[in-house]
Amino acid sequence: MADLDTIERVKDIDVDKYKYGFTTEIESERAPKGLNEDTVRYISARKDEPQWLLDWRLEAYHRWLQMDEPTWARVNYPKIDFQDLYYYSAPKKTPGPKSLDEVDPELLAAYEKLGVPLREREILAGVEGAGTRVAVDAVFDSVSVVTTFKAELAKSGVIFCSFSEAVREHPELVKKYLGSVVPQADNYYAALNSAVFSDGSFVYIPPGTRCPMELSTYFRINEKNTGQFERTLIIADKGAYVSYLEGCTAPTRDENQLHAAVVELIAHDEAEIKYSTVQNWYPGDKEGKGGIYNFVTKRGDCRGHHSKISWTQVETGSAITWKYPSCILRGDYSRGEFYSIAISNGRQQVDSGTKMIHLGKNTSSRIISKGIAAGQSDNTYRGIVSAHRKATNARNFTQCDSLLIGDKCGAHTVPYIEAKTSTAQFEHEATTSKISDDQLFYCQARGLDQEEAVALIVNGFVRDVLQQLPMEFMAETQKLIGISLEGSVG
Amino acid sequence: MLEIKNLHASIEDENRAILNGINLTVNPGEVHAIMGPNGSGKSTLSYILSGREGYDVTDGEVLYKGQDLLEMSPDERAAKGVFLAFQYPIEIPGVATMQFLKVALNSQRKARGEGELSTPDFMRLVKEKSAALNISQEMLKRPVNVGFSGGEKKRAEILQMAVLEPSLCILDETDSGLDIDALKLVAEGVNKLRSPDRAMIVITHYQRLLDYIVPDQVHVLSKGRIVKSGGKELALELERNGYAEYVGDAA
Numbered sequence: 001m002a003d004l005d006t007i008e009r010v011k012d013i014d015v016d017k018y019k020y021g022f023t024t025e026i027e028s029e030r031a032p033k034g035l036n037e038d039t040v041r042y043i044s045a046r047k048d049e050p051q052w053l054l055d056w057r058l059e060a061y062h063r064w065l066q067m068d069e070p071t072w073a074r075v076n077y078p079k080i081d082f083q084d085l086y087y088y089s090a091p092k093k094t095p096g097p098k099s100l101d102e103v104d105p106e107l108l109a110a111y112e113k114l115g116v117p118l119r120e121r122e123i124l125a126g127v128e129g130a131g132t133r134v135a136v137d138a139v140f141d142s143v144s145v146v147t148t149f150k151a152e153l154a155k156s157g158v159i160f161c162s163f164s165e166a167v168r169e170h171p172e173l174v175k176k177y178l179g180s181v182v183p184q185a186d187n188y189y190a191a192l193n194s195a196v197f198s199d200g201s202f203v204y205i206p207p208g209t210r211c212p213m214e215l216s217t218y219f220r221i222n223e224k225n226t227g228q229f230e231r232t233l234i235i236a237d238k239g240a241y242v243s244y245l246e247g248c249t250a251p252t253r254d255e256n257q258l259h260a261a262v263v264e265l266i267a268h269d270e271a272e273i274k275y276s277t278v279q280n281w282y283p284g285d286k287e288g289k290g291g292i293y294n295f296v297t298k299r300g301d302c303r304g305h306h307s308k309i310s311w312t313q314v315e316t317g318s319a320i321t322w323k324y325p326s327c328i329l330r331g332d333y334s335r336g337e338f339y340s341i342a343i344s345n346g347r348q349q350v351d352s353g354t355k356m357i358h359l360g361k362n363t364s365s366r367i368i369s370k371g372i373a374a375g376q377s378d379n380t381y382r383g384i385v386s387a388h389r390k391a392t393n394a395r396n397f398t399q400c401d402s403l404l405i406g407d408k409c410g411a412h413t414v415p416y417i418e419a420k421t422s423t424a425q426f427e428h429e430a431t432t433s434k435i436s437d438d439q440l441f442y443c444q445a446r447g448l449d450q451e452e453a454v455a456l457i458v459n460g461f462v463r464d465v466l467q468q469l470p471m472e473f474m475a476e477t478q479k480l481i482g483i484s485l486e487g488s489v490g
Numbered sequence: 491m492l493e494i495k496n497l498h499a500s501i502e503d504e505n506r507a508i509l510n511g512i513n514l515t516v517n518p519g520e521v522h523a524i525m526g527p528n529g530s531g532k533s534t535l536s537y538i539l540s541g542r543e544g545y546d547v548t549d550g551e552v553l554y555k556g557q558d559l560l561e562m563s564p565d566e567r568a569a570k571g572v573f574l575a576f577q578y579p580i581e582i583p584g585v586a587t588m589q590f591l592k593v594a595l596n597s598q599r600k601a602r603g604e605g606e607l608s609t610p611d612f613m614r615l616v617k618e619k620s621a622a623l624n625i626s627q628e629m630l631k632r633p634v635n636v637g638f639s640g641g642e643k644k645r646a647e648i649l650q651m652a653v654l655e656p657s658l659c660i661l662d663e664t665d666s667g668l669d670i671d672a673l674k675l676v677a678e679g680v681n682k683l684r685s686p687d688r689a690m691i692v693i694t695h696y697q698r699l700l701d702y703i704v705p706d707q708v709h710v711l712s713k714g715r716i717v718k719s720g721g722k723e724l725a726l727e728l729e730r731n732g733y734a735e736y737v738g739d740a741a
């Protein structure tokens with residue numbers, strides 16, 4: 001019913017009305033191709049940034065020039081020509097589809113299966129004008145929802161806004177925390193991001209405040225077009241709690257092939273941050289062409305005692321995923337968690353894992369990683385668990401399970417474990433299994449077709465991690481897992 | 491219901507003939523027992539009827555409700571009412587038994603063009619069927635067959651059968667690994683499902699099960715052929731004399 005409702009409403013809207021304004025806007029914000037100091041200055045100027053931020057960007061740029069692209073990950077791709085990219089509001093090279101009729105039917109079928117509302121489908125598919133339409137037309141439910149929620153957040157003192165807005169409205173917070181977890185020169189892609197980041201999200205939860213809602217689910221449309229170099233900064237002050245959701249289960253097309261985001265989380269004394277991601281970028285065609293390269297740096301700093309940071313990720317998209325959400329367990333009694341489901345199919349390459357750096361006393365961490373490889377994909381878990389010599393009684397439990405579907409894919413586990421104190425207790429368990437013919441036949445003999453059977457078995461395999469996801473993401477994710485593995489058997 | 495005509499089959503890649511011309515007709519409402527020594531082809535027959543890969547049918551045909559059964563995929567057969575109770579039920583980690591039942595039932599309903607059962611209706615159905623088989627709600631929350639005892643696995647198979655309400659039930663050595671109490675419970679569950687429009691094929695090694703599930707006909711399978719058919723008294727005769735006579739006959 002809800003879907004029909006949306007269809008009716010979309011029909012009511014005059015598509016052409018907003019199209020031209022939208023196009024003009026894009027034209028005017030185009031930065032020249034390529035990367036040099038001027039590009040960085042241009043971006044900063046376009047955003048009216050203060051001098052200190054421009055200096056910060058330029059420093060990052062100069063550090064980046066001296067760095068080399070990392071090659072240690074188990075991924076293969078043609079060398080990226082960084083001078084052949086747009087670095088600001090990269091405009092579409094070809095005009096977007098005019099309506100859903102012109103969109104790849106395969107993509108639409110995927111939206112259909114996921115139950116994405118029609119209006120959101122247009123935006124996700126990049127239909128021209130669809131993005132602005134939502135902002136203009138206030139009758140849509142979710143827009144009023146957004147307004148209501150913003151008011152509610154303000155009441156509790158929570159700051160949740162775009163990164164640019166934070167630079168303008170809360171410069172002291174941005175200045176204090178930006179780069180304090182992921183320094184400019186942390187790694188090649190983080191340095192690139194620091195120089196040219198376009199926008200992103202900023203969250204500050206004041207002391208003793210429990211954020212009244214899961215952040216960002218309802219904002220997923222507004223968050224569109226934040227670009228390929230996203231920057232997210234989340235601070236939970238003493239005793240604060242926040243749960244943040246990033247991404248979208250619906251497959252998202254993007255003209256920008258390279259994505260290098262940076263996410264920084266800071267948890268003060270007794271604060272807790274729960275960060276959940278569902279990533280479903282375009283994985284490329286059957287030969288793996290045209291898919292997104294996703295080189296992300298995500299790190300959380302458990303700065304205060306008894307603080308906690310929990311990462312939960314569901315990675316199903318992108319041609320290449322290079323991603324290690326990590327926790328620095330600095331505060332005594334702090335805790336880090338990493339729950340991951342990484343699915344690769346076709347020619348996808350995933351190299352993902354986590355780092356748990358135990359610095360404080362009595363710190364603990366837990367890693368549950370579920371890798372599923374199908375088709376001709378490669379799926380690697382790479383992780384570090386380390387204990388500093390002062391991290392007495394550090395505890396870690398790691399479980400890495402891999403599931404193989406078919407005989408042309410690969411699963412690899414590369415754990416590094418370093419303990420510099422004899423009081424540390426680290427446990428590591430790893431398993432590799434295949435979906436057996438017996439399991440498939442058993443499900444089929446009960447009436448499931450082959451793809452339903454694979455989806456059910458895989459959903460069982462990842463259950464421990466699924467349960468960590470916020471309720472509203474769980475059902476969608478279960479469906480997504482099935483869709484991601486379509487065509488992986490038979 | 492089911493007509494098997496001159497069925498010949500071998501194991502794929504091995505070219506080894508397992509079934510050598512089986513003929514069997516099962517009418518609605520009937521219970522047929524198939525008995526025979528190890529290696530006589532009993533399990534192969536059940537797998538071929540339910541559509542498992544890995545076998546080549548080299549001759550003959552199987553008609554189910556007048557349709558060519560061998561042309562259908564395993565899930566199509568299930569939706570059309572063919573059910574195999576496995577000799578060794580398979581474990582599916584992380585998938586709750588309850589969820590498995592629901593997905594299975596709704597997949598079949600969907601394939602038949604019926605609507606999905608609502609959750610309350612489904613819960614009511616499972617509650618009723620599981621109580622009769624002495625299956626607790628706690629057991630339904632556990633992953634499918636994972637850590638189940640032999641008796642629990644077989645009871646869970648019969649529960650699936652009761653919930654899915656198939657037309658043709660094939661029970662492959664459902665008695666193996668059961669103590670006498672569990673055997674009675676399972677047999678009761680099966681007997682409850684006997685009805686004029688449902689047929690059953692009970693594959694067993696021993697006569698014991700047939701004390702509780704009384705068949706209309708008994709067939710002796712040896713070296714891939716039915717070498718003797720008779721009434722329920724044939725099972726008793728086999729119990730006394732063993733299979734030696736028939737093994738010799740077929741050789």
